[in-house]
Amino acid sequence: MPADDTPAEMAARLEQLEKELRELRLRLAMLEKQLDPRAEHPSDRTAVREKVAYDWQA
Numbered sequence: 001m002p003a004d005d006t007p008a009e010m011a012a013r014l015e016q017l018e019k020e021l022r023e024l025r026l027r028l029a030m031l032e033k034q035l036d037p038r039a040e041h042p043s044d045r046t047a048v049r050e051k052v053a054y055d056w057q058a
Contacts, residue, residue, distance in 0.1 A: 005013070
């Protein structure tokens with residue numbers, strides 16, 4: 001920042017940076033939530049169980 005910025009300009013810049021930081025934190029939280037392990041769908045569990053039973057019988 002140039003040394004000749006007025007306190008009002010610096011305050012406005014600081015407010016803008018704080019807003020951007022809040023937005024980045026929200027985006028990061030959304031991305032982290034998308035990366036969380038997802039629960040297995042019940043039909044997937046049933047299909048795997050049936051395949052194992054079939055393979056065991058073969």
